[in-house]
Amino acid sequence: MNALRRNKFRAFLTMLGIIIGVASVIAMLAIGQGSKKSIQDQMADMGTNLIFAMPGSEQRGGVQMGNSDAQTIKLSDVEAVERECTAISAVSPQVSSRGQVVYGNKNWPSTVYGVNEKYLDIRKYTLAAGRIFSEAEVRSYAKVCIVGQTVVDNLFGTDIDPIGKSVRFNNIPFKIIGVLAEKGENGMGQDQDDLMLSPYTTVQKRILSITHIQGIFASAVSEDMNDVAIEQLTQTLRKAHKIKENDTDDFRVMSQSELVSTFTSISDVLTALLGAIAGISLLVGGIGIMNIMYVSVTERTKEIGLRLSVGGRGVDIMMQFLVEAILLSVSGGVVGIMLGILATWAVSSVMNWPVVIMSSAVFFSFLVCSAIGIFFGWYPARKAAALNPIDALRYE
Amino acid sequence: MNKPKTIIEVSGLKKDFHVGEITVHALKGINLEIKQGEFVAIMGTSGSGKSTMLNILGCLDKPTAGQYVLDGVSMGELGKNQLAGLRNNKLGFVFQSYNLLPRTTALENVELPLFYNSKVKAKERKERAIAALEAVGLSDRMYHMPNQLSGGQQQRVAIARSLVNDPVVILADEATGNLDTRTSYEIMSLLQRLNEDGKTIVFVTHEPDIARFTTRNVVFRDGHIIREEMVKDRLNAAEMLKNLPVEED
Numbered sequence: 241m242n243a244l245r246r247n248k249f250r251a252f253l254t255m256l257g258i259i260i261g262v263a264s265v266i267a268m269l270a271i272g273q274g275s276k277k278s279i280q281d282q283m284a285d286m287g288t289n290l291i292f293a294m295p296g297s298e299q300r301g302g303v304q305m306g307n308s309d310a311q312t313i314k315l316s317d318v319e320a321v322e323r324e325c326t327a328i329s330a331v332s333p334q335v336s337s338r339g340q341v342v343y344g345n346k347n348w349p350s351t352v353y354g355v356n357e358k359y360l361d362i363r364k365y366t367l368a369a370g371r372i373f374s375e376a377e378v379r380s381y382a383k384v385c386i387v388g389q390t391v392v393d394n395l396f397g398t399d400i401d402p403i404g405k406s407v408r409f410n411n412i413p414f415k416i417i418g419v420l421a422e423k424g425e426n427g428m429g430q431d432q433d434d435l436m437l438s439p440y441t442t443v444q445k446r447i448l449s450i451t452h453i454q455g456i457f458a459s460a461v462s463e464d465m466n467d468v469a470i471e472q473l474t475q476t477l478r479k480a481h482k483i484k485e486n487d488t489d490d491f492r493v494m495s496q497s498e499l500v501s502t503f504t505s506i507s508d509v510l511t512a513l514l515g516a517i518a519g520i521s522l523l524v525g526g527i528g529i530m531n532i533m534y535v536s537v538t539e540r541t542k543e544i545g546l547r548l549s550v551g552g553r554g555v556d557i558m559m560q561f562l563v564e565a566i567l568l569s570v571s572g573g574v575v576g577i578m579l580g581i582l583a584t585w586a587v588s589s590v591m592n593w594p595v596v597i598m599s600s601a602v603f604f605s606f607l608v609c610s611a612i613g614i615f616f617g618w619y620p621a622r623k624a625a626a627l628n629p630i631d632a633l634r635y636e
Numbered sequence: 637m638n639k640p641k642t643i644i645e646v647s648g649l650k651k652d653f654h655v656g657e658i659t660v661h662a663l664k665g666i667n668l669e670i671k672q673g674e675f676v677a678i679m680g681t682s683g684s685g686k687s688t689m690l691n692i693l694g695c696l697d698k699p700t701a702g703q704y705v706l707d708g709v710s711m712g713e714l715g716k717n718q719l720a721g722l723r724n725n726k727l728g729f730v731f732q733s734y735n736l737l738p739r740t741t742a743l744e745n746v747e748l749p750l751f752y753n754s755k756v757k758a759k760e761r762k763e764r765a766i767a768a769l770e771a772v773g774l775s776d777r778m779y780h781m782p783n784q785l786s787g788g789q790q791q792r793v794a795i796a797r798s799l800v801n802d803p804v805v806i807l808a809d810e811a812t813g814n815l816d817t818r819t820s821y822e823i824m825s826l827l828q829r830l831n832e833d834g835k836t837i838v839f840v841t842h843e844p845d846i847a848r849f850t851t852r853n854v855v856f857r858d859g860h861i862i863r864e865e866m867v868k869d870r871l872n873a874a875e876m877l878k879n880l881p882v883e884e885d
Contacts, residue, residue: 246739546735549696550749550797551724553717629723630696633735 244564247536254532255572258609261525262576263583265518265605266597270584272514274595276507282425289460290362290496291328291469293317293477296489311452312481312490318456320480327469331458332359335443335450341391341436342408348394352385352409352436354443355457360420362459370403370418378439381446385409386418388433412446414438466497522605526612529569533616537561537624544624545632554625558618565617569610576609577602643805643836644670644693649702651688662688664859666702670805670838675831677847678840680856687809689856690840694729694807695719707804724752728798732810734790736782742769742793743778749801768796772826788819795826805836812846818880824849825873849873 244251295312318333325331335354340347353359357372373384387402396402402416414436423432444450460469474493481490547557581597588595624632651663662685670676680686691697692704695711704711707726714722723729736745746765750756756764769778772792782790791811798806808827812820828849831837839850847853848871855863
């Protein structure tokens, strides 16, 4: 212990290896885990019980058509789903069109989604102001809309209340009856506030002039019922589309939870990557610890020789170095944990990154670094203590 | 007066070193007896085996063959830890290069051997270390680090360290080898005083002048003792020191 006090700088350098090793592993895994969790949270925010059906490829005279422009889903399908799928609590058709929204002398490119009044619940949107359109407005192709915050920002700024104002989309005037609460970007970086919602009838008839729909959005009664809901939706659509047993679907059914699991697996890869980096830094840190411990103890072979020659037994000397190594490694590990948590906290507050500190990372990095430190502090001491005192004394 | 007790008894001592393929016979059958109160100089040229002899006497190295009895204890049968205990209780070592622990006070350096003696408690350890430093005239340097001490002072700290456990014999290996004449005389005067107080000292040197301060000279060559003689015209280091011209610097 006196030896540590006497060689503060050497002790500090030895500890530094352990500190950096432990801290970097903790910080890196915390950042990786944090981004994974934030993706999961955002996905959950989009509704984990969300299910949607899109037109699939269809055959026309033996020619396989692409996915998106197929016209296989009809309004009657939505009615069938409403009627028959017990695991689905809400369902809305969706049609959409991109275009320029104009207010006064300002304009903004956006997308208008034609949906029914249940769509807000299904997609977990809430109203910041105003109201949603009524069933009557849906039936009457009313030219009303609900706008997202991005559209409001770009057309009205902060000074004008958009409710009751009239905007033009493809030269058709729409009266704004509601504003959506801000939702931010989704996990893929899409702005979820850059949209307009109108009755699907209005979009179908007045903008697109079509009778089919482009997709069905539904929510399962609960997240657990997702699989049942998907199965029911699939069977209902197959029946409605009169698809024979062995023929392929002319639509695709997907669920948010599938997307979530896709993203989770992506971020799992991310975490694995960060874990690998952490592992490598642990390895590098470990080798650093090993070297400095080995060198600093080997350098003291002469001291060990002297201690032996004045009557220290091998056991006494090993104990001394073991205690020193444990003290260094454990205190270095503790400082490393503190530094790692501090660095994690700094990253999260300065760069605004989400972080989650994993107790397993803390524990494991501490364990590995300390074990390496203790072993390589003790092993060369054991070797030196086993020498003839005169050989240890003569060591250069 | 009683016949002096035999402290060291060596017979047929051999030591071989293996350097690669070659075997070097450093000691080729040594017989030596040292009695209590003697001040013996082991002399010889470099490579004569004198340091090897001292290391074996100090239990720092093991002989290849032969008997060594130290203060009634035969070395042959002892294990490593027992040898360590023996070094701790019966032997004091002074090295040519002092071998003090760096960044450690003189006092702590002197205390070191007693750390390994479980019978000595902290308070007694400190008292004995202070007494040993006083005996070598360094009571005003107790809290100095080795790098704040001159060579002679460092060697005196080393001598205090060799004294602190009250050994039956002090073994000094070229203890004046790194020192100038004046400081050498100071060290020899100190050793002579300790010898007069009854300490048995074995002193390795290659300098005939230094050997004249001792009571008996044993000369080694090629692993054999070639000459053993009592010192007739023994010099007194303290007087020599007085007669040395005072240095200007």
